[in-house]
Amino acid sequence: MTRSGPGWVAAGIVAALILGPLFAVFMRAETGGAVLTSDWAAVRFTILQAILSAALSIALAIPVARALARRAFPGRGILITLLGAPFILPVIVAVLGLLAVFGRGGIVNTGLAWLGLPPVSIYGLQGVVLAHVFFNLPLATRIILQGWQGIPAERFRLAANLGLSGVQVARFLEFPMLRAVVPGALMVVFAICLSSFAVALTLGGGPRATTVELAIYQAFNFDFDLGRAARLALIQLVLAGAAAVVAFWAAVPAGFGAGLGRVVRRWEAETWGARALDAGWITLAAGFLIVPLAMIFLNGVNGLTQMPGAVWRAAGVSVVIALISTVLCIGLALSLAMARRGWAEVVALMGIAVSPLVIGTGLFVIVNPWIDPSRLALPVTALVNALMALPFAMRVLAPDLARTEADFGRLADALGLTGWARLRWLILPRLRPALGFSAGLAGALSMGDLGVVALFADPDFATLPLQMYRLMGAYQMEAAAGAGLILLALSLGIFWIFDRGGRGDVDA
Amino acid sequence: MLTLEGVVIRQDAFELRADLNVPKGARVSVIGPSGAGKSTLLNVIAGFFEPSAGRVLREGRDITRKPPGERGISLLFQDNNLFPHLTVAQNVGLGIDPGLRLTRDQRAWVEAALERVGLGGMGGRKPGRLSGGQQGRAGLARILVQGKSLILLDEPFAALGPALRAEMLALVEDVASEIGATLLMVSHDPGDARRLGGQAILVAEGRAEAPVEVAELLENPPPVLRNYLGD
Numbered sequence: 001m002t003r004s005g006p007g008w009v010a011a012g013i014v015a016a017l018i019l020g021p022l023f024a025v026f027m028r029a030e031t032g033g034a035v036l037t038s039d040w041a042a043v044r045f046t047i048l049q050a051i052l053s054a055a056l057s058i059a060l061a062i063p064v065a066r067a068l069a070r071r072a073f074p075g076r077g078i079l080i081t082l083l084g085a086p087f088i089l090p091v092i093v094a095v096l097g098l099l100a101v102f103g104r105g106g107i108v109n110t111g112l113a114w115l116g117l118p119p120v121s122i123y124g125l126q127g128v129v130l131a132h133v134f135f136n137l138p139l140a141t142r143i144i145l146q147g148w149q150g151i152p153a154e155r156f157r158l159a160a161n162l163g164l165s166g167v168q169v170a171r172f173l174e175f176p177m178l179r180a181v182v183p184g185a186l187m188v189v190f191a192i193c194l195s196s197f198a199v200a201l202t203l204g205g206g207p208r209a210t211t212v213e214l215a216i217y218q219a220f221n222f223d224f225d226l227g228r229a230a231r232l233a234l235i236q237l238v239l240a241g242a243a244a245v246v247a248f249w250a251a252v253p254a255g256f257g258a259g260l261g262r263v264v265r266r267w268e269a270e271t272w273g274a275r276a277l278d279a280g281w282i283t284l285a286a287g288f289l290i291v292p293l294a295m296i297f298l299n300g301v302n303g304l305t306q307m308p309g310a311v312w313r314a315a316g317v318s319v320v321i322a323l324i325s326t327v328l329c330i331g332l333a334l335s336l337a338m339a340r341r342g343w344a345e346v347v348a349l350m351g352i353a354v355s356p357l358v359i360g361t362g363l364f365v366i367v368n369p370w371i372d373p374s375r376l377a378l379p380v381t382a383l384v385n386a387l388m389a390l391p392f393a394m395r396v397l398a399p400d401l402a403r404t405e406a407d408f409g410r411l412a413d414a415l416g417l418t419g420w421a422r423l424r425w426l427i428l429p430r431l432r433p434a435l436g437f438s439a440g441l442a443g444a445l446s447m448g449d450l451g452v453v454a455l456f457a458d459p460d461f462a463t464l465p466l467q468m469y470r471l472m473g474a475y476q477m478e479a480a481a482g483a484g485l486i487l488l489a490l491s492l493g494i495f496w497i498f499d500r501g502g503r504g505d506v507d508a
Numbered sequence: 509m510l511t512l513e514g515v516v517i518r519q520d521a522f523e524l525r526a527d528l529n530v531p532k533g534a535r536v537s538v539i540g541p542s543g544a545g546k547s548t549l550l551n552v553i554a555g556f557f558e559p560s561a562g563r564v565l566r567e568g569r570d571i572t573r574k575p576p577g578e579r580g581i582s583l584l585f586q587d588n589n590l591f592p593h594l595t596v597a598q599n600v601g602l603g604i605d606p607g608l609r610l611t612r613d614q615r616a617w618v619e620a621a622l623e624r625v626g627l628g629g630m631g632g633r634k635p636g637r638l639s640g641g642q643q644g645r646a647g648l649a650r651i652l653v654q655g656k657s658l659i660l661l662d663e664p665f666a667a668l669g670p671a672l673r674a675e676m677l678a679l680v681e682d683v684a685s686e687i688g689a690t691l692l693m694v695s696h697d698p699g700d701a702r703r704l705g706g707q708a709i710l711v712a713e714g715r716a717e718a719p720v721e722v723a724e725l726l727e728n729p730p731p732v733l734r735n736y737l738g739d
Contacts, residue, residue: 407588410556416577421606429593 007339010332011347017387018350021362022237028230028365039232041207042215046239049125049200049211050193053132057189058182060133061140064285066174067278068141069148072263079286080145083138086289088441088495089488090448091135091198092465096472096484097292098122098131098203100299107291127203128211132196136189138289143188147181148174153264160267169268191243195236195355198450202469212236216357220455226365233358241353300485303478311483314467315490321382321463322446322494328386329442330435333393337401338427348394351387359384360452374458381453381463385446392445393438400434401427436502440495447491464490510553510658510690512716515562517545517552524548526562526716528709530690532657535681535706536719538694541736544711546694550660553692555579566658577606582656582689584664589647590635596622596646597631603650621649625679641672648676648683659684661693677703698726698737712736 068080086094101107102122109119122130151173159169197213204210210218212232219229269278336344363380364373373380404427412426428435450465457466464487471480510530517524524545530536538546551557553564555576564572571579582603590599600618601610610618622631625645627638635643644665651659661680665673677700684691695701701708707719712732729737 408591410554410576411583411585411588411591413556413576414554414581414583415602415606416575417602417606418575418577421608425594425598425602425606425608426591429591 006335007341007344010335011339011344014332014336014347014350014387014390017383018354018359021359021366022354024362024365025230025233025358028226029234035231035235036228038207038210039212039215039228039235042210042212042232043235043239045125045204045209046194046196046211046213049128049132049196049204049209050190052125052129053136053193054186054190056129057133057136057140058144058186060137060285061144061185062178062182063277063281064137065141065144065148067281068145070264070266070269071275071278071282073282076263079282080142082286082289083142085492086135086138088444088448088491089135090450090465090491091131092202092450092468092472093296093448093484093488093491094134094292095131095199095202096299096468096481097296098127098134099477100295100481101292102127102130107295123203124206124209125204128196128199128209131199131203132189132193134288134292135199136192137285139192140185140189141285143185144178144181147177149264151177151264156264156266164268166268166271166274169266187243191240194240194243197355197357198465201450201454202472212239213355213357216361217454220361220364226361226368229361230365233355233361236355236358237353240355244352296481296484296488299478299481300488301482303480303482304485305482306476306478307482308479310462311464311467311471311479311486314462314464314483315486317378317462318447318464318487319490319494321378321385322443322490324379324382325385325389325446326439326443326494326498328383329389329393329446330439332386332390333397333438334427334431334435336390337394337397338423340402340405345394345398348390351389352391356384356388356449356451357455359387360455363452364455373456374461377453377456377458377461380456381449382446384452385449386442388449388451389442389445392441396438396441397431397434400431404430433502436499439502440498443494443498444491447494448487509565509567510692511563511565511568512553513563513565515552515559515564517548517557518560519548519557522548523714524711524716525714526552528716528718530692530709530719533688533690534719535684535691535704536693537701537704537706537708537722538692538711538716539696539698539701539708540711540733542696544713545716546696546711547662549709549711549716550662550692550694554581554583554660580656580658582651582654582659584644584647584651584659584661586663586666589664590643592635594634595631596627596633596635596638599635599646600631600650600653603654617653618649621652622646624652625649625683640667641676644668644676645679648679652683652687655687656689657687658690658692659687661691663694663696666696673700674703680704702726 068076099106099122104119112119155173159173164172195213196211197217200209200211200214201217204214212235216229216232216236219225219232333348336348360380367373367376408426412422417426448465450469453463453466462470464483468480468483468487471483509532512526512528515526522545526549538549540546548557552559555574559572563570566580590596597618598608600621601608601614604610604614604618619631622628625648627642627645627649630638635646638646665676668676680691681704693700693704701722705722708722708725709719710717710725710733725733
């Protein structure tokens with residue numbers, strides 16, 4: 001088939017870009033010496049924080065999802081849309097918002113001081129878990145809400161007809177659903193938290209709160225111990241690789257808020273107690289999401305005037321990187337998706353199994369003998385970001401492409417639409433909404449990424465997230481807040497522009 | 509002449525054999541019980557499905573392994589005949605050039621074809637704004653500009669009412685005569701076959717029979733067809 005030609009090329013590029021660095025890491029790690037006790041500490045902390053984050057996220061998500069499933073209230077649609085937002089929210093921006101609420105001078109500690117109570121610290125294990133819950137509670141809520149909405153409305157009517165109580169409904173209808181849905185959700189959050197870098201970088205650190213990803217970065221930046229970095233990269237691959245692939249399938253939103261609009265009437269829950277309980281959970285979850293975001297906005301507006309010029313330069317760099325990586329990502333994803341072969345999907349998935357820091361380490365090892373790696377910071381960041389977004393773009397594009405081929409493939413074949421003509425007249429127009437959505441995801445993910453750039457950048461070069469991190473490290477919190485607001489606006493803006501552009505005038 | 513030579517179609521437990529000739533310019537209905545393989549037979553001729561054995565020939569040339577777009581065949585399905593994101597004129601224009609780079613003359617030709625099937629002035633519309641009958645007409649306009657010598661129709665108007673269906677069949681007949689094309693139409697309704705006249709291929713019990721006169725077949729149906737017709 002002529003159509004898989006570009007797919008082969010794309011697959012070759014992706015495989016080389018992922019396997020090449022892996023191989024380089026592997027070669028380096030063998031000569032790197034034995035596993036240190038600090039390596040084990042990083043492994044232990046990584047697993048511990050992932051377990052706690054997953055358990056807490058799910059435990060809180062269950063009552064929130066139940067409340068959302070059975071209550072119609074004004075703003076419900078907006079809240080559900082907001083549950084999709086953390087997916088494209090830059091981690092460092094969220095951390096800044098959480099610092100404004102839970103940090104040393106934040107709202108919570110100010111309140112505690114008023115009451116004469118001792119302050120709480122956001123740094124260390126509790127801070128890392130808090131940030132992970134902030135990101136994953138919405139994701140878990142969405143997954144579990146889907147489970148709730150998968151229960152047919154007729155069953156609740158039957159339950160009402162039989163006069164079942166709330167406890168009985170939970171036992172016969174809701175608990176079996178949760179038993180099917182919760183293990184998957186736990187797995188997803190656990191796997192996401194295993195690869196945590198930016199959260200650990202900003203809220204963790206020190207020998208007692210370092211993830212493996214962070215340890216790779218530290219081996220690089222503080223000790224320039226490439227052997228240790230490579231060894232840790234290998235550990236990370238084993239630790240997170242398989243889990244990430246399993247988790248990935250549930251993590252991509254199919255369109256924010258899509259299909260979650262229905263509220264099923266629940267007769268057994270029409271008591272004042274149940275109403276108050278649901279209202280409480282919804283308020284709590286909404287507050288936990290909205291207050292840090294509002295703080296970013298408030299502090300950011302104040303900080304806008306105090307930003308050094310470097311912030312604007314970094315913003316420009318980030319936009320350029322985001323656009324390049326979006327084009328790369330969508331080009332690769334479309335070529336792979338059009339091949340419509342199992343191997344294409346496997347190749348795209350490799351990006352999710354291998355962490356950006358691992359690829360970054362490998363690329364660094366490869367180019368270091370030849371060129372100063374910092375000179376390649378921009379292209380490498382754009383490339384790695386594209387690879388990281390590739391599985392998500394594939395996940396969005398592949399089903400739409402399959403549907404298009406199923407509906408119109410025979411007609412296109414009969415008309416001799418092949419190659420460019422098929423792309424131009426059939427695939428691009430039919431896939432426009434999916435292309436817009438996935439380009440939005442790729443652009444926003446790249447915009448907010450603080451990963452591989454940390455390995456390659458020198459003091460003269462920074463993306464906006466990295467610049468923010470540097471400002472935070474220099475305790476210029478106002479300037480960091482201003483940069484955070486700009487970063488937030490750019491990430492959401494890029495997503496919005498692409499997603500909107502894809503919707504255009506779509507004919508059924 | 510279209511020839512199916514020792515063709516065997518296998519799909520899981522399903523099997524269909526065909527050994528027949530369709531003369532040039534003929535009007536042939538393909539009838540038989542549902543699930544017998546009428547559409548599958550058409551898919552093999554069109555190149556969407558490869559036979560396990562045997563050859564498909566046109567004017568004596570083997571086309572068994574040719575891609576669907578290079579077989580000199582025009583098609584009309586029951587639905588999805590038009591790309592919903594392109595205008596009616598673009599949909600018709602694809603029949604002239606799959607890259608849609610049309611000269612001024614070719615665009616005039618598209619317009620004339622639309623005029624011919626009763627869609628004059630509607631070329632700028634998207635298919636979603638046409639009725640079911642109009643969508644069928646647009647498909648026929650494309651067949652007209654394609655000018656291929658074999659037209660395959662797979663239950664093309666099954667969703668239309670009886671009066672409209674008769675009208676569309678007459679239009680199909682006209683279009684085929686204008687191009688001088690052979691017509692092969694799958695239908696579950698013997699009435700369609702009678703209206704189209706000409707010959708009929710009976711597909712039943714794992715065999716596609718050679719074409720015989722429609723009137724004759726329907727007057728003296730073999731037992732399997734009699735069961736299907738229900739009288």
